[in-house]
Amino acid sequence: MLHVPVLLEESLDFMLHNLSGTYLDLTFGRGSHSQEILNRLNPKGRLYAVDRDFEAVLYGKNNINDCRFSILHANYSEIDSLFPELKFDGILLDLGTCSTHLDNPERGFSFQADGPLDMRMDTTRGFSASEWLNNANESEISNILFEYGDEKAARKIAKAIIKFREIKKLETTSDLTHAVESVLKRVGKIHPATKSFQAIRIHVNDELHHLKTVLPKIEKILKINGIVTIISFHSLEDRIVKNFFKPEVTELPKDIPVNTSIKESYKCIKKKLRPSEDEIKRNPRSRSAVMRVFSKL
Incomplete structure (x- = not known):
């Protein structure tokens, strides 16, 4: 089964405010979001992508032949070392497990078919x-x-x-x-x-640790008025995102290393957006998705 992107139109409508800009897809997967970003950007636009799964990186290199596109094999929590000098107009985090992981028995993510009990994204x-x-x-x-x-x-x-x-x-x-x-x-x-x-x-995969690690790093590589779009697929992820950006929260969990003034650097653009009934019918795996959108002040 091909990976079906969740909230594709909605996420890119919010994020792509400058079609000549530089964007970052931190969870490439099988490139559904990345390919649509490239389709919308003009010739001056630029897209970088990251994925911790080497198979995803190979897929990107083999299937997207576009001089505006680059992909790196790394964990998204390493963005400060990956992009020490770049600033982005928009950053996307689609935290869902790629359908190709679930549908490939050799990766061990699903009980639907027998395979090695691995479950590592990398x-x-x-x-x-x-x-x-x-x-x-x-x-x-x-x-x-x-x-x-x-x-x-x-x-x-x-x-x-x-x-x-x-x-x-x-x-x-x-x-x-x-x-x-x-x-x-x-x-x-x-x-x-x-x-x-x-x-x-x-x-x-230490997923929640990496999410907590990346959130305070995003501000350093996002331009003023830049947009960060985050799609979560279970309540633990969404709670971390919501509490990190929530302005009335004065104290964050101790395991999020962040300057106490960081939430003052963002404005909430979209508080909580869920897939439409039509999208859930087309793609039942989207039913738990929640998207939040923030702009850097």
């Missing part, structure tokens, strides 16, 4: 889901499932994982799915392993 570094699950203690697993997946049965699932790995290592997505299903039965349309897969993916 397979060149870090630890896989299998490595973590086979070495973490029961309390750590339970805490991650509850904190990142809001899984009410976190303790039962953690116990089941420990019990499973006493017999054999968890090496495939089916292994993890079977461990979850041994204590949690399906109710309705939602698969019982959904929250566990989400939580473990967030942990393996």
Whole structure:
């Protein structure tokens, strides 16, 4: 399945206020947003893209032949070292998992098909889901499932994982799915392993840490009147974004290293935009998306 971009028109309508400007797509994926940005920019415009997934970077280099375009293999939280001198008219963060990750069993992101239990967005570094699950203690697993997946049965699932790995290592997505299903039965349309897969993916990729790290760095590379557009796909992400930019919040979580005056540097352009009913019908994966837009003062 091809990746279907979420809130494509809305995000670019807000962000592309100068068609001769320089823009940054921090989550390239399979280039849906980037390609449309290039379609709209005039010949003087410029687009840089970043992705932590090397397969995505190769896809961009092989499929977008445009002298106005450059793509880098890196984590978006490294923008200060990637662009020490550039200033951008607009920056896009689409935090959703690329559909190509979910649909490729070899990446291990989904319980829909059997594959290696990896889940890393950047397979060149870090630890896989299998490595973590086979070495973490029961309390750590339970805490991650509850904190990142809001899984009410976190303790039962953690116990089941420990019990499973006493017999054999968890090496495939089916292994993890079977461990979850041994204590949690399906109710309705939602698969019982959904929250566990989400939580473990967030942990393996340290997603919330990287989001907290990048937010205070954006101001340094964004021009005055520049637009930052952020699309989140679960409440943990959206809460971090909302609280970071919210002017009435006087104190941020201690793990966000930011100058206390930074929120005074932005104006909220769009507080909370969700996909239309038509878009959700066309692309059910968009149903949880929330977009927030801010302008640098």
